Each structure stands twice: as C-alpha cells, then as structure tokens.
Amino acid sequence: MPHFKLMAVPDRQAGKCMPRGLAARALRLAAATGLLLSFAAGGQQPAPEVQQRRTAGEVVLTDDAGSLSAGPLAQVWLDETGGAGIEQVLQPGVHFEPEQADTVHPLRPGAAVWMRLRLLRAEGEQRQWLLVFANPLLDEVSVWQMDDSGRWRVQTAGDRVPVDRWPEAGRYPVFRLELPAGQPREVYAQVRSAIRTSVPVRLSTDVAHNQRQQLEYLGLGSAFGALVLLIVACVAQGWAYRDRAWAGYAIYAGLSTLCVMAYTGVAGHLLWPSARAWADAAPGVLAFLSAGAAVLFVRDLTAVPARNRMLGRATGICGWLAVPLAPAYLLFERKLALDTLSVYLALVAALNVAVAWMAWRRRDVVGLWVLFAYVPLAAAVTAAMLRLLGWLPASFVAQYAVVAAIVLEVPLLLVALSIRSRERHGAHVREQALATQDALTGLIAQHLFQDQLQQVVSRFKHDREDAAIVFIDLVNHARIKAQHGQTVAEQSLLRSVIKLRRLVRDVDTVSRIGEARFALIMEGVRSRAVITDRAARLIAAGLMPLQGLKPEVTLQFHAAAVLLCENPVEAGELPEALGALLGSMSPRTRRPIRFLDPPDTQPIPIQTDTSGGPGSDSELLPASG
Template sequence: MRWLASHPLARCKAAFGAWAAAFTLLLWCGGPAAQAQIALAARHPPPVILDDARSPLLDPAPALEWTDPQGQATLAQVVAGQGGFQPRQPERIHVLGTSGVLWLQLRLVRPTSSHSEWMIELPLPPLDAVTLYQQDPAGSWHGQSAGDRIAVASWPERGRYPVFRLEVPPGEARDVYLRVTHNARSDIPLRIASATNYGQRMQLAYLGLGLVFGGLVLVIAACLAQSWLYRDRAFLGYAAYASTIALAMAAFTGAAAHFLWPHSGTVADAAQGGLGLLSAAAAILFVRDLSGIAARSPRLAAFARWTGLLVPLLLAAYVLVDRPIGTVVLGGYLFLACALNLVIAWRAWRRGDRPSFWVLLAYLPMGVAVVLTLERIFGLSPASWANQYGLVAAMALQVPLLLVALSIHSRERHGAVIRELALSSQDALTGLLAPHLFHDRLRQLVVRHRRHGENAAVLFIDLANCARIKQQHGSAVAEQSLLRSVIKLRRLLRETDTLSRIGEARFGLILERAGTRVTVMDRAARVVAAGKMPAKGTKPDVPLQFHVAAALLDEVEMDTPELEAALATLLDSIPATTRRPIRFVGEVATEPLPPLAHGEDGIPLSEGPASA
C-alpha cells in the first residue's frame, strides 16, 4: 500500500482531486461574482473580426439574442448575466408587442492592423426604436438611439434607417448591446460594414431613389401643365395622385423622415401608414373615374367611391389605436384597394375600354408587391428586398403606365370634343366652313378693305343642276355631285382662299388680294369649265353646271348684308340655260368667257384674258 501511495500516477490523481475540491470550495465560498464571471465567459457570441483584409460587409452579423417580454430589464442586469441569450436566428419573426424588448449582443474584435471605421446597421426604416450601448475608454457604458419614433435630427448618423458608428480600438475586443423595440411582427435585420462600404451603398441607394423621385416630379409637373393648358381636370387629379404616391414612397423608404420632417419623430412614425392609406384611397378614386365604371356598373362605382371616402376614418383609427391594430387596418385597406382596382380595370377592359388595359397592367405588379408587403407586415416572412422595396418598385412602374392610360383616355375625350366642335364649325356633308363663320370672315374682310384698302373678291357659286340631278338620279347621286363640286373647287383654290357651303347647293368663296376683274373672271371660268369635265370612274357620269356671281370690293361700296343680298339676287336671276354663267355685281357691259385650254390634268386652263 505504501508503494501504491508513492507511485507517481497515484500522486497525480491525489493532486487533481485536491485541486478540484479546492476549486469547488472556492466557488462555494467565493459568492455569486465568480459564478457570474464564468457564466459570462460561457455566453459570449461568436467574435466578429473587424479586419480590413476581410469582407467589408457582414450580412447577417453573428450575435446572441434575448427577448424580454415585459421590457423591464436594464443594461446593468443584462451585462450582469440576466436573460437567456441564445444564438441569433436572422430570419426569425419577432412578436415584441407594445412592451416587449429584443436584446442583441455582439462580440467585436479589431486587429491592430485594422484602420477602417466600422458601422452597424439595422436596415428597416419602419423600426420603432433601437439603442446601441458601447463602452468608452474608461469602461463606462453609453447609449445612442435611433428609430422611426425618434427625430432623425437627433440620430447619431442621419439616414433612412438606424446606423451607428462602432467604437472599438485596434487590438481590443469589446461587447456591444442593442436594445430594440418594435410593435409590428417582423424580423430584425442586422449587418456590420466598413464606413467606406456603407457610404458607397448609400450613394447608390440615393441615386436610385433620386432617379425615381425625379421622374415622379417631372410627371407631376407635366400633368399640371397639361391640366392648365387643356383645362382637363383628369390631369390635375392624376397630379394629386402621383404626389401622394411620391410622398408614400418617400415615407416607406425612410427618405421623407430624413429630408422632409427630420425634427419630428411623431410625424415620421405616423407618415408611413397614413400616406399608404391616402395613396390607396387616391388610387381607388382615380381608377374609378378613369375607367368610367359608373356608367356600366353603378353599384361597383358607388362601392369604390365610398371606399375611397372612408379613408379619413381609417386615418384616425391608424393614428389613435395601438399600432398592431393600426397595422391590420393598413394592410387590409391596401389589399382591398388593390383588389378593387383590379376588378374595376378588368370589367372595364372586358367591355372594350382601351385605357383600362393599361390600368390592369399597372396594378398586376402592384398586387404582387402588396401581398409581399403584407406578408412582412404580418410577420409571415422575413424582411427582404422584395417585400421592403418591391412596393416602391411597383409604384414607380405604376405611375408611367397609368399616365399612358390617362393619355389615351384624354385623347379619346378630346377627340369627341373636337368632333363636337367641328359640327358647329364645319358643314357635316362637305367638311367646308360653316355659314356663320363664312359671314364673320366676310364682315372682317369688308372692314379691312375700308380701313386699309385691301382688295378682294367675293363669289357665290351655285350647282345649278343639283335639283335636276336629285330628281332624275336620287338623293345619293345629288350628294355625290356636291362632293365632286367641293373636290373641283378645292383644286382651283389657294391656301389663303376661303370656301364655305352657304346653302343646299350654294358655295361662298373669298379671294383675298384677287387683283383685277380679268383675274377673277379667269378663276370663275376655270370653275365653270371644271364642272363640265367628266369624272373618271363615276357612274352615272353627270356633268356639273356652275353659275357664278362675283363682286370686287374695289368696285362696290356695300356693307356685308347688302353685298350678300346683291350676290344672292344676281345668282338667282341667272337662267338655267344661260350662256353667261358668270356675272358681276354692278357690271355695265357683258363679258364673254375667255378662251380655255386643257391642261395635263384635264382641268381647263385660260390662254388669255377675256376680250371686251
């Protein structure tokens, strides 16, 4: 036995047993402090190496997490080891409610060779509040806060979402803690990046947002200009709708809190849901008016109208009630608005409304984006680019497509207005100037002649055999003869001449700067001769017999009514079988027709002035 006790192995076992007993007694007698130190050493998260040579972006960052259901734990208690920290699951959906708090712990190690500055980001613009706790060189803890409920002006790093600058001296390791509060069901994204990498990504992000918002501003300005130019309220309504969309996009991305209301956390917190409700209501009312569904489905149109006008009550509910309930209200209304617009556009397109096809194209991606966003809002899927910025991309795509629909709608509407105006300014059969406009131009011509001495000629032209054509061949051939008359007259006119149909088979012609009576006589002779020329391919081939009464303003001093009456009386006095179809008001001697020659196009050409 003595030999066994003196054996080296036996002596080692005895020494180990004595050391273990002493260590156990030390733990028992040393108190909770030693136990806490050992427990703290056992729950350190995986170290995050802030090395310049490694990847400048850690997404997601490894950490430990613990949810405090009551939100009563303090930083001192958390540092002391209270709380069941577990390895963080990046895609876990957290349901914190109004009182719960999520604690995150990270272990940061910075090598001595590291010279870059590092940032910690929580890229979730709707995040309510987050506080980062770090140690200063003296070992004291200090916190920095940011979030949707805190004014951006007081953030340590102003931006679209919470970002903090890490303070880890080279060659040291530090623990940092994050205290997160968020009412909505959501995962909490977390990434660590170098300051250079963060700056580059922010520049690219703001460049993309700037292009989108710049395009929206141009669209809004163009719609305002078109609304003022064409007096079209539809463009004004679309400008208001696009403005609401732009503000909602700015709120969803965090740009509005950064630039528009950086000094109010209350406005920033309520703006996302409030502007979302407003944009959905504006979309319902705009699509309802654009599709014209009220004329086809009055009940659906009434439901859409009251759904859009319900938004003030929903806004009050979203602001006053607890945010989880407000989130349900927001998500339900967005889904209802998108579904209602799709139904309206589908029904209008099925009935032949062309603009509604573009509305349907605009709201199909919007419907997908709304579903993805609702999944994130209700905690059914983790945050990703698709459900965070898919709605923004769908809105950016929706605006030009709806503008195309509005342009088609406006063109069709203005086309109808133009046709209506044309009926009042043009003859329905021939398309010539209406009689009242011809009389106005003649009155202006007489006034200019008296003031400035501008010479002009006025001709009344009758299709003398129109009644006989109608009697022998019917109304269709008579109307065809009138259209042939218009074609022949237009071929002999200049761009400055005015031609109008002032009677059933009577035309009025104004020749400005007509020259002498010989020139007017030549033009009238061409008209008479053109009517006798046969028409190619016309059956029956009926000759057109024109009678012309003309007056030169230099030769007659009459007011407009007297001049029109004199021309009409002269034209009515010409016999049907006359050999003098051209006559002048106030003429003394008879002037025969000038000799004519036929041109290459079959239209007679005058070879010289009429002989006395």
C-alpha cells in the same frame, strides 16, 4: 449622406407621374440605373471566410472584411413583456439562443427581442465598425455597450425617436461600436416593433457603410429626381392645356412621392428630422392619401362612371374613404391601423387592376397602359402585406419592391394621361370647330362668312380694295338626294368642295351658306375673265364623273358673281341679289355663269339760268334795227 434611418410603418405604397419623348426615356433610364445600383449595394454579401472567423465564440473583425451579416453570428432572446433592462438580461436565467437566418420574430406592441454579439477587433486593425439595422419596420432600437470604466451605456434610434437625436442621423438606425483592438466585447441590442418582423442586422466598417449609403442615395435620388421632374412637367402641361386632369395628377404624384420618401426614411432624415409621432405615422397616413388619390385618378382616366355605374360608385367611395382613414391612422392602435392599411391597399390595387382590365377589354389603349402600371405595383403591395403579416422576412429587395414599382408605374400612368388628354383635347377642338366650321364640309360657318363679307365691302368703300363675290349652286343636289339617297347627296357636296378648293387660292374665303349653295370671296380681283375662267373650269369638272364611282353622279353648277368695282352693293343686299340671280336661271340654261349688272347711269340734266344776271343768255345784245 451617411448612415441609416429606421422606418416605422411597414406597408407604404404610393404614386405615379411621367413626361414624354426622349426626356421621359432619359428619366426612366436614370431612375432604373439608380435603383439597380441600390439593389447592387443591397445585394452585397459578406465573404464566406470572414463569417467563419470565430475564436472561442467571438467574432473576429478585420479591416478587409468590409461588411458581413450579423444575424447568423448573434444570439437572441424574446422578451414577451418588453420590460427587461440590461440588468435583467445579464442574469444567468436568461437563455439566449442562436439566431436562425430570416427568422420572423413574433413581435407586438410592448414586446422586444434582444440580440447579443461577442466581438473582437483583431490586433493592428484600424477601421471603425458599425452596427446597422436596415429594417424599416422597426419602431425602436437600443444598443448597450460597456465603456472602459465597466459601465453600460445605451444609445437609441428608430421611428419613435427624432432623427436629430439619433447617434448617427440617417435613414435607419446605425450605431458606432467601441471595440478596443485585441479586447473582446459584448454588445446587446433591444429591438421593438408593433408587428411580426425579421431583424436584418449587419456589421460594417465605416468605409464600406459610407460607400453603400452613397449608392443607396444615388438610386433613391435618381428616383425622386425623376418623380419631381415629372410633377413639374405635369403642372406645366396642365397650365398649357388648362386641363384639371394634369393638376390632379400632379397632386397625386406629389402625395406618392412624399409617401415613398417617408417609406424609405428619406423624409424623416431630410424633411422632418425633429418630428417624433409624425415620423412614425407619416408613411401610413401618406399611403392612405396616395392610394385614395390613385383610385380617383384611374377612375377619371378610364371614365368608369360613364360605362359601369356600380364600379364607378365603388371606386369613388373607395377613393374618398382615404380622407377619414388617413387621420384615423393616427388614432387607431398600431396593429389595427396597419391591418386597416393593408386591407385598403389591397382593395385599391384590386380595383385599379379591375378597372384597367375592363378598359382594355373595351379596346381602350389607356386601359392597357394602366394595366401595365398597376400589375407590378399590385404584386409589390401584396409582398408588403405578407411582410406586414409576418409571413415574409424583411429584405432589401422586398423592402424596395414598392419603390421600384412606383417609379415604374408613374411614367406609365403619365403616358396613359397623355393619350387621354390628347383625345379630350381633340374632342374639345372639334367641338369648338363646330362653332366656326360647317360640320359636313369643314368650310367656315355662315355667320363668319357674313362678317368677312362686311369687312371686304367696307374696305372697298374706304380704301378701294377690289374684290369679287361669287355664289355657286349645286343645281342637281335635290335630284341626287331623291334618286340616290342622303348619303350620296352628302358625298356630292363633299366632291363639290374638293373641286372648288382645287380652283381657288389659299387666301380666298369659301363657305357653305345653304344646303347646296357655296359662297366665295376673291379679294384683289377686278376682272370678269378671272371669275369666268374659274367658274367654267368648275362646271366642266362637275360634269366629269368620278372614275369607279357607283352610281355615276355628275355635278351641275351655276354661278352668280359681282365685282365690287362694277357694282358696289351693300353687304346686306348682296346675298339677296346674288340669290335672286341664281334663282332666275333654269336648270338647263346655256348661261350658267352670270354677273350682277352695273347700276344704270342717268345723264346729268342741263340747267338753264333765266335769272338775267351776268353770264346768262340775256347778256346777248339784241339785234340791231
């Protein structure tokens, strides 16, 4: 990507997003590496000896210079009315003064600052030189150069000019200088901005500028690629979990990504190069929307309304306030719009940090992750506000601090969302389990046991698949409860489940069908010996007190069983029959294991045929005589 694009609105701040595990670390590493490369490119300074090569007030440019800061080499004049043209600037009454480093010019709507450079490309040098304005706060930059015929020609770029009409399309204004070797030329630049700002400008060869552009786009591309992949991961996660929080986060992260692209000039260069008013206003409008979405997202993530009604109401109002403020930004006078945006961003940052701090104080780990995400962003937004107010000069690091903070914040917030989503998903799973499992013991619910029992009896009738059904009572549960209380009684039930599970197979169905009654379906069993062995071992295990248990409580079990091969009882009759068998046992019975007896069989009566037909007794011949 060649050359620069200017970004109009000074204060843009945005969003958040991130995947998990090794992929997340790789994405963060790629984004961080790209940003470090960008910062390295932005931090390149001209060689001191190059800046000193001046002859009779002329800056001598050589191919080995590469790139140098033009601010200290320029002279400036502030046009308060903004109406002066090149003819007025050339008049003797206009006094240009040397530019001071990091000067913040008191620009406002209508005013302009003029810069004058006298340049000389040395004899024998071949490189093409560029004049680069890398300040995203500038609205319009016009550069005047004299052609070979002695006429002044002007080129204009900036947020108020569509990028496809710039002399060099890019993220910010770049102008090619017409400098015949050995001939000194004067170059005039007029800069307009709606706010107080510095004007960082540099002279660069086309080779050095292209290399710098590639490094910057490498960093920004890594950051945007990570954000887009995170958004895709959010959408996929939301689809898998059917969780609207992930979809909301994806929307928020998408707005934030667009805001960052508009803030850095990438959107104006690549997404809407033909737009005029929208290119100038997009960073502010998207900053409102992404900041509002951030408040609402953090509000839902930390469950503020349930814990602090007043703060929850404040965050809700602040978040939805972005909806009317975003279009109002297009209508307000620019300084008022920027001041409103600054106040809103400061309020959003303060609310999010306060909400995260309160959540962390409640020992909510999600609050700590949100705090880690928003403290750097709050600091970056504060620096952007100070730059808007003209208290800080525009610089590469200050300009992209918000971008770096957002790229850091997005993954951290996704970590927080993942933690909260797992908690909510776990609660939902437990809620669903209550409909299928016993809340105390975790065994399957009674209605599911009845369904399973119906299926087992039906299979026996149709396919002769054997099965045994066993009901087990904890006989002394009521006495334990009366003597030791509800807690010990519940512990005795849990101990009963543990002992029971140790004796049954994984394929056996176990359920709790009463306060102290358990039911067991053992498919494929047709022998009383198997049932007797398991029940005897359970009874013996219950009579052995748990070592170290206070008070020492033994468990007394009774078991009633039926083999379908012996007694094919109907499913609806089985609970009543086995329950009656258990109820017939005394607490001190010596036969704690009993079976339903098979039904009594009646002999088939011998029928006598007296019809006298063939084959009857009447066919016998009568005695002779």
